[in-house]
Amino acid sequence: MNRQGILGFLFFCVLTAWSASAQPNKQAQLEEKRQSILEEIKQINSLLFKTQGKKKSILTNVEDLNHRIAARENLIKVTNQQANLLTREINENRTKISELQNELEVLKEDYAAMINKSYKSKSQQSRVMFLLSSENFLQAYKRLQYMKQYAKHRKEQGESIKEKTILLEILNKDLTEQKQKKQVLIEENRLAKEKLTSEKKDHQELIASLKKEEGTFSKQIRDKQKEADAIDRQIEEIIRAAIAKSNKESNTTTAVKTSSTTFALTAEAKALAASFMNNKGKLPWPVEKGVVVKRYGKQQHPQLANVTTFNSGVEIATEANAKARAVFNGEVMEIQQLKGANMAVYIQHGSYITVYNNLINITVKKGDKVSTKQNIGTVYTNAATGKTILKFLIYQNRDRMNPADWVFQM
Known part of the structure; x- marks a missing residue:
């Protein structure tokens, strides 16, 4: 050749x-x-x-x-x-x-x-x-x-x-x-x-x-939205109170007054927040097995033209008796019995907070340090529908985040 x-x-x-x-x-x-x-x-x-x-x-x-x-x-x-x-x-x-x-x-x-x-x-x-x-x-x-x-x-x-x-x-x-x-x-x-x-x-x-029966079903959806909005207000009140408490404690030890809309953080808490931020898009799911049935944000109902809904987090269908788990290292900030709902667990990761709503049989208490994927409670199963739904939310200070941006392949 x-x-x-x-x-x-x-x-x-x-x-x-x-x-x-x-x-x-x-x-x-x-x-x-x-x-x-x-x-x-x-x-x-x-x-x-x-x-x-x-x-x-x-x-x-x-x-x-x-x-x-x-x-x-x-x-x-x-x-x-x-x-x-x-x-x-x-x-x-x-x-x-x-x-x-x-x-x-x-x-x-x-x-x-x-x-x-x-x-x-x-x-x-x-x-x-x-x-x-x-x-x-x-x-x-x-x-x-x-x-x-x-x-x-x-x-x-x-x-x-x-x-x-x-x-x-x-x-x-x-x-x-x-x-x-x-x-x-x-x-x-x-x-x-x-x-x-x-x-x-x-x-x-x-x-x-x-x-x-469009009118009847539209009213049902709007009523559910009102219930969800009321629960969101309870969650946000807890976060506002936690921010105010952190600022009050910080202002008693330093001459520099901190903001009333953001957490006053120690050096350790700042490092934890930075680590949480660096894991954006890589956090594990808050349940081992599940599928998102309601996504974050404002959504037009696909069949009812005059109905829009807003979801402050994501709703995940999972197995009966499924355990909710922490998506990152942090500290249990609050455990709350929501009016018209089940228990919610708040975990703080510096300036970030993850909220796990619709839980029973909580296995942690306020002030506990938790690690990634640690079980924190059981997701409630609705006796009437047979469905097991976890509502999962993420906040940065008082600002809502879209969990799908943070959780791996959500």
Whole structure:
């Protein structure tokens, strides 16, 4: 193989290697996402749809189906992306295989011609005569060098044929595997679409019932919002009181007055707050297993056009008797019996506070130092609905934070 041919082959190998590494990385990311959605659907089915003997309201049924349909649509979208990526990979491999086959054919023809020529002049006597017939020493030397280069070229051609043959076998194997993966994904997508069609049919029937009594259901949602707002005010009053207390204690020991809207922190508390901040997006879930059923912030009801709700934290459906756990090291600031609700545990992490609402059987007390993932109580299960819901909130001083920004993959 000449220098140009070697460089071309090396470039092809590098290009193939780069393409081969880039595509699987993307495919691996999509597969990880698909598995995550499958786990989410599994948890939705387990936590929202296995409340045997419990009669759920139309509103609750609609909300639960909203979660499952959204997850199923997301699954179909990701699976389609995987199948499309595999289609591109298959087409690329087919192109590479075709190019390699053509190159291999040319190499074999060239090699066959070289072998044939070599056979005709293969005798030692012919080679000796070729050297002895030289007109001078310089010509003899050049002929000797030519013979060496010719032999080397033959060897390189043979190695190139071997390398391309191996590469062709690898590409053919990859192509077969890619086709099989694509078929599996297509079948899974078909089943997911069938389930989605059935779920949407049930969903439409429920929505039709909902629309018939829209006024009644809208009032129910607004009444629940008022109850949630009242609980939020109780939580915020506790935080205001804690901030005021920290400032009062600080102002008695220093001449510099501190703000009434932020905690007066010791050096240790400042370091804890900085550590909490550095773990933004990496905090563990406040329950071991769960799915978010109500997200943070203002949201338009998907079926009732005139109804909007606001959630000061996130609501997480979990298993019966699930334990709530601290998401970071800190100190139990308060344990509160909320009016119209169950117990809430407040854990302070410097200037940050995490609140765990709807608990029973609290296992910590005010002033306790707690560590990350330490159990602090049991999440209450509603006897009527069979659901176990933890409401989780994060504050920085008196400012609400979106827990989804802080908790890993929420």
